[in-house]
Amino acid sequence: MIQKELLDLLRCPVCAKEEKGTLEYFKDTWLICQDCARKYPIWDDDIPIMLIDEGDKWQATDKEALPVPPPHKLNKKIYCFILTAFCGNIKA
Numbered sequence: 706m707i708q709k710e711l712l713d714l715l716r717c718p719v720c721a722k723e724e725k726g727t728l729e730y731f732k733d734t735w736l737i738c739q740d741c742a743r744k745y746p747i748w749d750d751d752i753p754i755m756l757i758d759e760g761d762k763w764q765a766t767d768k769e770a771l772p773v774p775p776p777h778k779l780n781k782k783i784y785c786f787i788l789t790a791f792c793g794n795i796k797a
Contacts, residue, residue: 706733707751717743718757734773735763744768746775 707730716726717738724740731737736745736753743760747753754775763771 707747707753711753712736715753715755717741717745717760718755719743719760731768731771732773734775735768735771737768744771748777749774 712728712730715728715736717724717728717740718726720726720738720740720743727739728736728745729739731744734747736747736755737743738745738760742764743757744763744766745753745755745760746763
């Protein structure tokens, strides 16, 4: 489960510039943008995949049809490196 503090900080990377980009936490495995309906998967180790391409893939999928757990197609080590490099470490 993702910590509430992190959920409060996260926004859709597309909508955060012009809209609120608020995300709905869905079934402990997805973040769904309330503005554009992009859907970002959360891996089993609570890593949200906030890449625009990933959100685009699931945008047209109804939230009830989203796979639980989400599929893992991105190399976790690469994503963790990118997340750390651009965002820094978030401390609980």
